[in-house]
Amino acid sequence: MASIDHTNAHVDETGAPCARHPAAAIEHLLQLALVGSRAPVFHHDCASKLQGLMMALDELRELTANGDPQLTSAVEIALESMHGLHALLNANRALTKPPQRTEIALGDLVGRAAERAGVALRGTLPEAMVTVAVPATTHALALAIDVAGGARRGRTLVVDAAIVAREVELVLHATNPSPADASEALAIATFVVARDGGRLWCATAGDRLVVRLPCS
Numbered sequence: 001m002a003s004i005d006h007t008n009a010h011v012d013e014t015g016a017p018c019a020r021h022p023a024a025a026i027e028h029l030l031q032l033a034l035v036g037s038r039a040p041v042f043h044h045d046c047a048s049k050l051q052g053l054m055m056a057l058d059e060l061r062e063l064t065a066n067g068d069p070q071l072t073s074a075v076e077i078a079l080e081s082m083h084g085l086h087a088l089l090n091a092n093r094a095l096t097k098p099p100q101r102t103e104i105a106l107g108d109l110v111g112r113a114a115e116r117a118g119v120a121l122r123g124t125l126p127e128a129m130v131t132v133a134v135p136a137t138t139h140a141l142a143l144a145i146d147v148a149g150g151a152r153r154g155r156t157l158v159v160d161a162a163i164v165a166r167e168v169e170l171v172l173h174a175t176n177p178s179p180a181d182a183s184e185a186l187a188i189a190t191f192v193v194a195r196d197g198g199r200l201w202c203a204t205a206g207d208r209l210v211v212r213l214p215c216s
Helices: 026-037 039-063 069-094 106-117 134-149 182-195
Strands: 102-105 120-122 129-132 156-164 167-173 199-202 208-214
Touching (some): 039 069, 106 120, 106 134, 106 156, 129 134, 129 208, 134 167, 134 182, 134 208, 182 208
Antiparallel strands (some): 102 129
8 A cells, every 4th residue: 555645845945854843733634624525515605594684684675764763773783794795605606616827916815815914014016026826825825824923913014025036025024923723834834835736835944934936
C-alpha cells in the first residue's frame, strides 16, 4: 500500500515545510473537503429557505406599516439582516463554482480580502492588474490576512507590495499569536494561490507571510 503524505504544510522560500506553523492534519483537510463537496446542495437549500423568510418579512412590513413603531423597527432590522445574509450566501456560493479567471485591480482584490477578514491594512499597493479566479482568490487572501493579523481584536496589518519578475509580491508582516486554525487556513490559501499560478510561503527571517500572484 502506498504511503500517504501527512505533511500538508505550506512552505518557506526554500521549499521546506514552514517552521512557524505546524502541518495541517490530513483529517482536518478531509473534513473540509467533505463539507465542500456538499456545499452546492447546502447553498441551494439555504437560498430557498432564505427567500421564504424574506417574503414573509416583506408581508409583515406591510402589515405593521402603521402599527407599533417598535414592531416596525424590528421588522426592518430583520429584513436588513436577511439581505446581509443573502449577500454572504451569494459570495460563498461563488466559491463552489468552477474557477473563471477575470482581471481585477490588485487594490480591489486585497481590499475585499481584508474587509472579509476584518483586518485594517496599512501600506501602499502598486497600481497593478492580476488575472485570477476572483471569489476563490479573495477568500484565499482573506485567510492569509486573517492568519497574519493574529488572534486579537482591532487588528491592523502592515503590507508591503512590489512588482517582481512580472509578479505582484505581497508581504504581510504577521502578528502573533496566530489563530488556532492557521495551519488549515494556510493549506487552503496555498492551494488556491498555486491554482492561479502564484505562490504563498512563510519567510524564514522574521514573521512575514508572502504571497505572489502573476501580473496581467
